[in-house]
Amino acid sequence: MVSSVNCSSRSSSFLLCLFLPLLVSVPLSVSAGAFQAFQPLPVVPPIPENNVLSKEKVELGKQLFFDRRLSLNGKLSCNSCHDLMQGGDDGFSASEGAKGVSGQRNTPTLWNVAYQTVLFWDGRAVSLESAIEEHLLHPEVMAMASKLDVSQRIKSIHGYEHQFNSVFPGDSEINYKNITKALATFIRTLTTPDSSFDQFLLGNKLSISAQAQRGFTQFIETGCASCHFWVNLSGPVPGLAFQMGEGFYELFPNYPGTDYEKKYQLAEDLGRYLVTHEITDRRMWRVPVLRNISHTAPYFHNGSVSSLEEAIRVMAVTQLKENLTEQQVSDIKAFLETLSGKFPVITLPRLPE
Amino acid sequence: MVSSVNCSSRSSSFLLCLFLPLLVSVPLSVSAGAFQAFQPLPVVPPIPENNVLSKEKVELGKQLFFDRRLSLNGKLSCNSCHDLMQGGDDGFSASEGAKGVSGQRNTPTLWNVAYQTVLFWDGRAVSLESAIEEHLLHPEVMAMASKLDVSQRIKSIHGYEHQFNSVFPGDSEINYKNITKALATFIRTLTTPDSSFDQFLLGNKLSISAQAQRGFTQFIETGCASCHFWVNLSGPVPGLAFQMGEGFYELFPNYPGTDYEKKYQLAEDLGRYLVTHEITDRRMWRVPVLRNISHTAPYFHNGSVSSLEEAIRVMAVTQLKENLTEQQVSDIKAFLETLSGKFPVITLPRLPE
Numbered sequence: 051m052v053s054s055v056n057c058s059s060r061s062s063s064f065l066l067c068l069f070l071p072l073l074v075s076v077p078l079s080v081s082a083g084a085f086q087a088f089q090p091l092p093v094v095p096p097i098p099e100n101n102v103l104s105k106e107k108v109e110l111g112k113q114l115f116f117d118r119r120l121s122l123n124g125k126l127s128c129n130s131c132h133d134l135m136q137g138g139d140d141g142f143s144a145s146e147g148a149k150g151v152s153g154q155r156n157t158p159t160l161w162n163v164a165y166q167t168v169l170f171w172d173g174r175a176v177s178l179e180s181a182i183e184e185h186l187l188h189p190e191v192m193a194m195a196s197k198l199d200v201s202q203r204i205k206s207i208h209g210y211e212h213q214f215n216s217v218f219p220g221d222s223e224i225n226y227k228n229i230t231k232a233l234a235t236f237i238r239t240l241t242t243p244d245s246s247f248d249q250f251l252l253g254n255k256l257s258i259s260a261q262a263q264r265g266f267t268q269f270i271e272t273g274c275a276s277c278h279f280w281v282n283l284s285g286p287v288p289g290l291a292f293q294m295g296e297g298f299y300e301l302f303p304n305y306p307g308t309d310y311e312k313k314y315q316l317a318e319d320l321g322r323y324l325v326t327h328e329i330t331d332r333r334m335w336r337v338p339v340l341r342n343i344s345h346t347a348p349y350f351h352n353g354s355v356s357s358l359e360e361a362i363r364v365m366a367v368t369q370l371k372e373n374l375t376e377q378q379v380s381d382i383k384a385f386l387e388t389l390s391g392k393f394p395v396i397t398l399p400r401l402p403e
Numbered sequence: 404m405v406s407s408v409n410c411s412s413r414s415s416s417f418l419l420c421l422f423l424p425l426l427v428s429v430p431l432s433v434s435a436g437a438f439q440a441f442q443p444l445p446v447v448p449p450i451p452e453n454n455v456l457s458k459e460k461v462e463l464g465k466q467l468f469f470d471r472r473l474s475l476n477g478k479l480s481c482n483s484c485h486d487l488m489q490g491g492d493d494g495f496s497a498s499e500g501a502k503g504v505s506g507q508r509n510t511p512t513l514w515n516v517a518y519q520t521v522l523f524w525d526g527r528a529v530s531l532e533s534a535i536e537e538h539l540l541h542p543e544v545m546a547m548a549s550k551l552d553v554s555q556r557i558k559s560i561h562g563y564e565h566q567f568n569s570v571f572p573g574d575s576e577i578n579y580k581n582i583t584k585a586l587a588t589f590i591r592t593l594t595t596p597d598s599s600f601d602q603f604l605l606g607n608k609l610s611i612s613a614q615a616q617r618g619f620t621q622f623i624e625t626g627c628a629s630c631h632f633w634v635n636l637s638g639p640v641p642g643l644a645f646q647m648g649e650g651f652y653e654l655f656p657n658y659p660g661t662d663y664e665k666k667y668q669l670a671e672d673l674g675r676y677l678v679t680h681e682i683t684d685r686r687m688w689r690v691p692v693l694r695n696i697s698h699t700a701p702y703f704h705n706g707s708v709s710s711l712e713e714a715i716r717v718m719a720v721t722q723l724k725e726n727l728t729e730q731q732v733s734d735i736k737a738f739l740e741t742l743s744g745k746f747p748v749i750t751l752p753r754l755p756e
Contacts, residue, residue, distance in 0.1 A: 116488055124494070130478075135469055135754045141477070345756050396751045401488045403698050 087279040090248035091341070091391065095164030095238050096287070098294065101179060101231045103238065107217045111236025113210075113399040114229060119203055120186065121148035122193040128185075128233070132160040134240065134396060137345030143353030148193040154319060156353030159346045161393075162339060164238040165287045168297040171351045172322040173336040176295035178234040183226070197226035204229055209402020242342055242391025250388065258388045265385030268378050273370045283340035283389065297322075299334040302351075303368035310364045314354040321351070344387045358383050440632040443601035444694070444744065448517030448591050449640070451647065454532060454584045456591065460570045464589025466563075466752040467582060472556055473539065474501040475546040481538075481586065485513040487593065487749060490698030496706030501546040507672060509706030512699045514746075515692060517591040518640045521650035524704045525675040526689040529648035531587040536579070550579035557582055562755020595695060595744025603741065611741045618738030621731050626723040636693035636742065652687040655704075656721035663717045667707040674704070697740045711736050 115128045131145040138159035144152040175181035186192045205224045214224045249257035285298030322331040349361040366372040468481045484498040491512035497505040528534035539545045558577045602610035638651030675684040702714040719725040
């Protein structure tokens with residue numbers, strides 16, 4: 051059951067009703083309303099009851115995350131496209147899967163996805179576990195032939211046997227469900243807390259520059275914050291206003307027919323419509339995470355824009371009908387750069403032979 | 404200047420003269436001679452004077468090692484084929500390079516290459532630095548167009564600038580030489596000391612099983628140790644009997660025309676002859692490292708043999724005209740498994756955007 055809330059100014063949103071009155075009243079400095087709409091990244095992400103987190107499960111998930119044998123050709127691991135040494139993505143417009151075929155959409159960052167309520171650009175996965183299940187079998191991603199093939203591949207690596215026994219007692223057989231559960235558990239630990247902006251929200255007014263503070267005000271005044279708010283600046287998170295599976299969507303481009311739309315082919319992909327086939331879902335997209343945005347170029351669902359400055363300009367025009375000055379663009383960029391958090395130290399796993 | 408010493412029983416070798424009399428006298432237990440021919444892995448590998456090791460250089464080299472932007476298509480890092488989460492190789496018979504073309508030879512392990520005097524299966528690189536230089540430009544590996552392209556690629560990533568300045572003071576420009584020096588420095592730290600066999604050599608007789616001890620004796624008696632001796636069980640190391648650039652080679656197959664030779668196409672590649680064009684170098688190969696051998700399947704220069712047991716059988720027949728019993732094969736395998744050392748904990752680097 052997938053429900054959705056649309057953020058677009060053309061659609062209703064109880065969240066807009068909640069926050070926008072607070073945000074639009076901001077004149078030159080940052081109001082109290084802004085601080086209600088933005089929240090530091092919680093230390094612990096929401097953990098589903100049917101996949102509790104344990105240290106051993108995280109470790110097993112990490113091994114699987116880096117194990118290329120989970121792909122058809124044995125050459126791609128999750129980390130190949132979601133590179134944890136960088137922005138949790140791969141820097142390409144679209145990633146090439148294990149069959150040598152690229153998808154149509156840009157690989158989103160994995161950092162902080164634990165705080166997202168739906169996954170994929172079109173929100174078609176209602177849990178991290180189901181998103182991973184789809185990745186393993188998707189012909190443009192890992193391209194494994196079947197669930198059975200996935201579990202048999204992992205079963206054939208004897209070093210994993212003992213670990214699955216210990217991580218999933220009572221359900222010790224290596225199966226598809228448990229492989230995705232272990233992967234999801236590791237991915238939930240991929241959070242980047244304590245960004246300069248988080249410190250700012252917690253009261254350290256010197257943690258971000260005067261330019262970034264101006265950019266934050268501009269971000270709110272221009273209207274970016276109407277959709278990009280809360281802990282991931284991508285709308286609500288599970289356990290708070292929204293539950294897992296409830297998506298927060300936006301029409302993009304909101305103002306059709308702009309030069310940017312043509313230049314970057316922004317309207318060709320029909321987005322969520324391809325999942326629901328509802329006319330109202332044409333070009334609706336899950337509002338993307340802005341944390342670590344300066345590490346995740348290129349931008350947009352098709353990865354067509356390579357610089358953050360240009361992405362800011364495009365968003366202002368296509369979504370809000372605003373032509374920003376270069377100073378405003380620069381200020382908003384300075385603000386967005388404060389959203390880069392502390393990347394955790396991750397040790398390379400040892401993979402069983 | 405590349406000099407060479409041939410280990411083959413068909414060729415002269417001062418090292419054979421040194422060690423073989425000690426080794427062949429071993430009856431059922433391990434003699435004092437065996438302990439002179441084998442050495443625990445030294446804690447610090449040989450460091451060349453023109454590329455001193457520093458903590459900062461290791462860190463920079465680690466970043467470059469994992470950075471896929473060092474390959475033509477931006478999809479391969481050194482770690483793609485020399486996977487440090489596994490045996491320092493990739494488990495394939497031959498690795499596919501950045502142009503989608505595979506080489507003809509199996510990717511050797513990177514673990515403990517710091518103790519090798521020449522690099523590549525045919526020993527054509529006389530230093531780790533020169534081996535890396537070739538990797539970056541080789542059309543079947545990283546396939547970068549030129550040295551200039553490599554340095555410009557790294558220069559275009561601004562985050563590296565400050566690091567090169569700090570690691571190479573006085574020669575701070577990002578250039579090809581310094582890129583390979585940093586990579587070589589990191590790779591020199593990839594050592595796996597303290598294997599069970601090392602502990603055994605140091606006097607802990609319980610560190611390897613009775614079967615492995617039998618296998619060690621068998622390894623010597625059969626003649627494997629004639630070539631596979633010293634710290635890497637691949638012949639001499641720099642700073643000891645040999646200097647960097649002096650290769651230690653073996654004819655393979657030594658006894659031509661066996662069924663194994665045909666089955667695994669062992670004689671098709673002319674090995675070192677393709678480098679020197681000397682008739683005496685036909686099918687001469689650098690004696691490969693045996694440390695961590697149980698992690699580096701498939702085996703031989705063409706990666707044609709997938710199991711360690713079979714590799715042992717093949718070696719005994721093609722090199723020493725010995726048909727081993729299954730018990731002997733099993734014992735030697737148990738010995739070879741004691742050559743797996745302690746893999747260091749490596750943290751994932753953060754790569755600059």
